[in-house]
Amino acid sequence: METVDEVDAPQVRQCPECGATVSVHARFVSWCAACDWNVDPGAPDPDRGRLAAYRKRLARRYGQQLAEEIERSGQEARRVGPDGSTVLAFGVSLLVHSVSGGLLLAAGLLIIGGWHTRILPVFGIVLLIAVATLLPRPGRLPKGAPVLYRADAPRLFELIDEVGAAVGTTGVHAVALDTAHNAWVSTYGIRNRRVMCLGAGLWEVLSPQERVALLGHELGHFANGDVRSSFVMHGALRTLARWYYFLVPHPLDSLLDLCVNTLVFLPRWAVYGLIVLLDGLTLRASQRAEYLADAGAARAGSTVAAVTLMDRLLIGDAVEAHLRRASMTAPEASGGSRGREAREAAERELWERLAARIGSVPESEYERLRRVSARRGHSVDDTHPPTHLRRRCLASAGPHPARVVCDASRTRSIAAELAPARARLARTVIRYNAD
Numbered sequence: 212m213e214t215v216d217e218v219d220a221p222q223v224r225q226c227p228e229c230g231a232t233v234s235v236h237a238r239f240v241s242w243c244a245a246c247d248w249n250v251d252p253g254a255p256d257p258d259r260g261r262l263a264a265y266r267k268r269l270a271r272r273y274g275q276q277l278a279e280e281i282e283r284s285g286q287e288a289r290r291v292g293p294d295g296s297t298v299l300a301f302g303v304s305l306l307v308h309s310v311s312g313g314l315l316l317a318a319g320l321l322i323i324g325g326w327h328t329r330i331l332p333v334f335g336i337v338l339l340i341a342v343a344t345l346l347p348r349p350g351r352l353p354k355g356a357p358v359l360y361r362a363d364a365p366r367l368f369e370l371i372d373e374v375g376a377a378v379g380t381t382g383v384h385a386v387a388l389d390t391a392h393n394a395w396v397s398t399y400g401i402r403n404r405r406v407m408c409l410g411a412g413l414w415e416v417l418s419p420q421e422r423v424a425l426l427g428h429e430l431g432h433f434a435n436g437d438v439r440s441s442f443v444m445h446g447a448l449r450t451l452a453r454w455y456y457f458l459v460p461h462p463l464d465s466l467l468d469l470c471v472n473t474l475v476f477l478p479r480w481a482v483y484g485l486i487v488l489l490d491g492l493t494l495r496a497s498q499r500a501e502y503l504a505d506a507g508a509a510r511a512g513s514t515v516a517a518v519t520l521m522d523r524l525l526i527g528d529a530v531e532a533h534l535r536r537a538s539m540t541a542p543e544a545s546g547g548s549r550g551r552e553a554r555e556a557a558e559r560e561l562w563e564r565l566a567a568r569i570g571s572v573p574e575s576e577y578e579r580l581r582r583v584s585a586r587r588g589h590s591v592d593d594t595h596p597p598t599h600l601r602r603r604c605l606a607s608a609g610p611h612p613a614r615v616v617c618d619a620s621r622t623r624s625i626a627a628e629l630a631p632a633r634a635r636l637a638r639t640v641i642r643y644n645a646d
Contacts, residue, residue, distance in 0.1 A: 222234070222235045223235065224241070226243035226245065226246060226248050227248065228243060228246050228248040229243060229245050229246040229248070231243055231244070231245035231246065233248075234573075234575055236573060236575075236576070239572075239573065239575075239576045239579075240252060240576070240579060242579050244575070244578065247582065250579055250582050250583060250586075251582075251583045251586055251587070262483075262486065262487075265487065265490070266490055266494070266594055267588070267590070269490060269491065269494050270494060270498060270590060270594055270595060270596060270597075271588045271590075271596075271597055273494055273495040273498045273596070274498050274590075274595075274596030274597050274600050274601075275597075275600065276495075277495070277498055277499055277502055277596070278502075278596070278600040278601075278603060278604050281502060281604045281607070281608065282603070282604065282607050294496075296491075296492045296493070296495065296496070297438050297492070297493070297496055299492055300438065300444065300489055300492035300493045301443060301444065303447070303485065303488060303489055303492070304443045304444050304446070304447035304448075304489070305443065305447075307447040307450055307451060307485065308347070308443070308446065308447060308450070311342060311345050311346055311450060314338060314341075314342045314345075315339070315342045315346070317335075317338065318335045318336075318338040318339035318342060319335070319339075320335070321334055321335030321338065322335035322336060322339070341457075344453060345450045345453050345454065346446075346450070347442060347443075347445070347446025347447075347449065347450065348446075349398070349399065349400055349401050349403070350397050350398050350399040350400070350406075351399050351400075352385060352387060352399050352406060353387045353389065353406075353408060356387045356388060356389050356408070357387065357388045357631075357632035357635050357636065358385050358386070358387045358388075358406075359385065359386045359387075359388070359628070359629075359632065360384070360385055360386075361384075363628065364386065364625070364628035364629065365628075366621060366624040366625050366628055367386065367625045367628055367629070368382060368383075368386070370423070370426065370615070370617060370621065370625065371383060371386070371407070371426055371430070373615045374423060374426040374427050374430055374511045374512075374615050375430045375433075375434075377427065377507075377510055377511040377614040377615050378427050378430050378431050378434045378507035378510060378511055379434040379507075380430055380431075380433045380434035381405075381433075382405070382430075383396070383405040383406060383407045383430075384404040384405050384406065385399070385404065385405075385406045385407075386406070386407050386408075386409060387406055387407070387408040387409070388408070388409050388410075388411060388414075388629070388632045388633075388636060389408060389409075389410055389411070389636070390410065390411055390412055390534065390636050390639060390640055391410035391411075391412050391413070392410055392412035392413045392524075392526075392527040392530045392531065393410045393412075393413055393527075393591065394407070394408060394409050394410055394413055394414070394425055394428075394429055395407075395408050395429065396408070396429045396430070396432055396433060397440075403442075405433065407426075407429055407430075409425075411562060411633060411636050412527075412530045412531070412534065412565075413425070413523065413524075413527075413530070415562045415565055415566050415633075416523060416526070416530065416565060416566055416569040416570070417520065417523055418516070418519075419617035419618075419619075419621075419622045420512045420513060420515075420516035420613060420616070420617060421512065421516045421519055421520045421523060422512075422617060423511050423512035423516065423613065423615050423616075423617050424508040424509070424511060424512030424513070424516040424517040424520045425508065425512075425520060426511065426512075427504075427507045427508040427509075427510065427511030427512055427517075427615075428504045428505060428507060428508035428517075428520075429504070430507065430511075431503060431504030431505075431506070431507030431508065432500060432504050434507060435500055435503040435504065435507070436500070437496070437497055437500040438493050438496045438497065438500075439493050439494075439496070439497045439500075439594070444489075444493065447489065448486070448489060451482055451485055451486045451489070452486070454478075454482045455479065455482045455483060455486065458475045458478055458479035458482060459479070460472040460475065460476075460479070494594065497594055498595075498596050501595055501596050501601065502596065502601065502604060505517060505601050505604065505605055506605075506608070508520065508605075509605055509608070509611045510611050510614055511613070511614055511615050512613055512615065513610075513611055513612055513613035514605060514606070514608070514609070514610045514611045515610070516613065517605050517611075518602055518605050518606055521598055521599075521601055521602035521605065522577050522580070522581070522602070523569075524591060524598055525577070525580040525581065525583075525584055525589065525598060526569060526572060526577075526580065529568075529569065529572070530565065530569065533564075533565050533568050533569075534561075534565070534640050537557070537561055537564070537565075537640060537641060538640055538641055538642050557637075557641055558634055558637040558638055558641060559634070559637075561637040561640060561641065562633055562637065581599060581602070584597065584598050584599040585597075585599040
């Protein structure tokens with residue numbers, strides 16, 4: 212049987228552009244490190260709409276500016292107090308909420324004051340329902356995702372507590388898991404309890420210290436704050452997004468559609484302008500929050516682990532491709548005990564196979580992805596700084612030793628605690644064919 216190393220054993224060829232030696236791997240793009248021949252053979256990622264493209268351009272610009280400031284100082288990112296842009300952004304957010312409050316008051320007046328007309332309360336109820344969808348509300352735990360509490364995974368929560376102390380905050384109340392190549396933190400409930408979501412597509416391909424760095428980054432958002440995640444600002448952005456969605460023009464199938472589109476034209480562009488304004492006022496602070504969170508990752512897990520974590524963020528496409536293949540090649544639902552054993556084995560081995568697959572990625576491929584990242588401005592989403600700038604700032608800020616060490620014993624204990632959730636997520640990835 213061929214091993215992964217035998218199948219992927221590199222061969223050598225000459226670069227057609229400069230004649231330099233090029234390593235050829237069967238599973239990876241062949242490219243030249245000397246002249247960048249074929250370094251980026253794919254098409255750039257398409258922008259998802261006008262607003263996403265605008266946010267991405269703004270994130271690149273602010274990310275570049277902050278990266279240059281950090282590199283000039285020779286130190287990690289530092290927290291700064293609220294500036295004029297932040298104060299103005301909160302003012303705009305309060306204006307948005309005041310409009311929602313005014314509409315809510317108007318709905319109440321229509322229902323109560325126009326009760327004798329019979330028709331006005333109907334308009335009031337319709338307006339009340341519409342406003343109810345726009346009002347800010349507490350966050351919720353992810354639906355359908357495995358959620359762990361402290362009693363379910365004491366060693367994992369112990370690690371999170373230690374990382375939180377290292378970055379200057381406390382831990383979380385719940386940990387949710389999904390299959391994504393990502394991680395995030397938020398709050399839920401009226402008491403603003405903390406939740407961290409760990410994507411197995413990312414967690415399973417990280418080394419123990421890279422996992423500590425990941426936890427440090429996510430908890431760093433709680434330690435340093437982020438103006439866009441505050442209840443007032445987040446609620447305003449959510450309200451504006453819903454307004455914009457409701458005001459999207461209808462296809463012109465009738466004269467009524469033309470009339471409706473004409474009526475909503477100015478309100479829609481006013482809402483769009485407010486979204487652009489809030490983005491412009493808050494994205495720089497949000498970018499700084501990401502750099503601050505990266506500094507927390509370095510302090511908790513070490514600079515080396517935080518830097519290599521940035522590299523792991525670049526292989527999301529490879530992770531998603533592997534999970535898609537696992538889904539398509541899963542055993543069929545029928546087949547008796549032998550088929551059932553095959554399905555159970557596929558579930559057990561899914562994450563181990565993913566880790567082995569990603570673990571076999573050569574350094575040359577990571578270097579290619581880093582260069583592609585610099586060309587395209589790769590980022591986690593359209594509000595994050597470009598990943599290559601985050602990596603560069605971490606490397607330039609000076610080495611940090613790990614304040615929290617995840618040894619082999621702790622790694623095994625946490626893996627045992629996560630085993631039921633990992634199996635459940637594996638079943639969601641492997642979609643069996645019907646009988």
